[in-house]
Each structure stands twice: as C-alpha cells, then as structure tokens.
Amino acid sequence: MSIIPTGPVCPADKRDIALNYAQGEIIAFIDDDAYPAKGWLKYALENFKDKDVAAVGGPALTCPDDSLRQKASGIIYSSVLVSAKFNYRYLPKKKREIDDYPSCNFLVRKSIMQELGGFNTNFWPGEDTKLCLDITRKLGKKIIYDPEVLVYHHRRPLFLPHLRQVASYALHRGYFVKKYPQTSLRISYFLPSIFVIGLFLGSIISLFFVPIRIIYFLALFLYLFVMFIFSIIGTVPERGLSLRIFLLVSSGIILTHLTYGFYFLKGLFSKKLSEER
DSSP states (O other): OOOOOOOSOOHHHHHHHHHTTOOSSEEEEEOTTEEEOTTHHHHHHHHTTSTTEEEEEOOEEEOTTOOHHHHHHHHHHHSHHHHGGGGGGTSOOOOEEESOOOTTEEEEEHHHHHHHTSOOOOOSSOHHHHHHHIIIIISOOEEEEOTTSOEEEOOOOTTHHHHHHHHHHHHHHHHHHHHOHHHHOOHHHHHHHHHHHHHHHHHHHTTTOHHHHHHHHHHHHHHHHHHHHHHHHHHHHHHSSOHHHHHHHHHHHHHHHHHHHHHHHHHHTOSOOTTOO
C-alpha cells in the first residue's frame, strides 16, 4: 500500500492525483470513514464482466459499532421519508442500473476515468454526480448498483454534524438542478422545500382564514403521524421500541426535512457556489 501526500486539495483532486499512480484496471473509491465488507471486491468485479458496465456501486450501511446518535443518523438516511426511492444507498435493495451514486462506495474502470479526464471538478459533495453523469450521458456506459458490494460507513452523529452534512448535500443538489438537470431535476429532491414553503406560508395565511387554518393543521397532523409511524418502523429493528432512539429519529427526520428544504432553495437560487471553477 502506498500513501501519496496531496496537500490541501479537494477530494475530487485527491482522487484525480491517485489516478496517476493506480496500476490496476479498476479504481475503487471508498471514504476515510468507511470500510468494506468481506467479498467487497469479489462481488464488484463480477459486474465488470459485462463490457458495457463502466462503474459499480453498493450500499453504505451504518457501522454496527457506531454510537446511538450515529445509528439514529443512519436510520434517518435510510428512511423513505428522507431518501425516498434512493434509500437503496443505505440499505441492500434489488440490483439495478443507476445514473447517480455517491463515491463512498464506487468502483470504476481506470480506462473510463482516463477517458473523462478524472473527476475534473472542485465540487464537494457532488463530484460523484458529475462523474456519473459523464459516464452515462457522455459515454453511454452503464453504472450498476449491486447490494452485495457492501461497505460500512460511520455516520455523522445527531444533531449538528448530521445537519451540517444534510445542508451541504441540499445546497449542492439545489444548485445541480440548474447545473446538471439530467439527474438532479427530480420531484423527490423538491419535496422538503415544498414542505418548508408550505409550513411558512400556511402558518401566515391560516391566521386570517379559518378554512385554511383547519386544512393547515390537518396536514401538519398527518405529516407528524406519518413521520412517527416511520420512525417506529425504523427504530424497532435497531433496538426494539426504545424511547430514546425513537425521539432522536423522529426529531431528526423533522430537522432533516427543514434543513434540506431551506438549503436546497439556497442552492437553487445561488448564482455560483464558492468552490466552482
């Protein structure tokens, strides 16, 4: 194993530098707070037998030895109320072809990386969105999600570290709606912002119109009811019906929705992000 000092550069640049030293045919990307499950490379390589497959990704499960607040963060990310249909990124789901995937668990042919000139971006997070878009749209190649290609990922604990990460994800996704609409202009990414706008405007309008007030509070009650049900469903497999983790998850989902919704709008209306070249 070789360690290559890069100095203070962004993650995409670090990976592009490593590309110059890599000698294998497959480049495997994993975050510094993640580790692979047994058979990670073996299962991934099976997919590369198809010459049209340029890259492979798999789920990043929460580490079994993470703290309670870290596990609560993992439950939140894996909930359909937060990740919608994309929760296969955090749980093993059906094998499928995908067009956007995080680089915390991502393997790609070296020849593809060289053809594209590496990540070639300062975006972080979001460097993986650009790479996946280049693979699928520029080159017309396939990216496969395989549930057996597992890594374990240490989560950011609730509340502030988790919410800072959510804010960063949302800011970039909102900006990417304009920059890379092919994979970011999707209704599921807008839902938290619609919730935030509805919560704010509804609270004001309901002060003046009784029928709106009734609808507003009914909708709010329905949201809380659904959120509580999914919080219970998410926490039972982890520690049984623990009140502490239930409170962490339920409050965390609400704060995640509010944070994502606000920062997605901020990114959507930003003219340029600070790290953009």
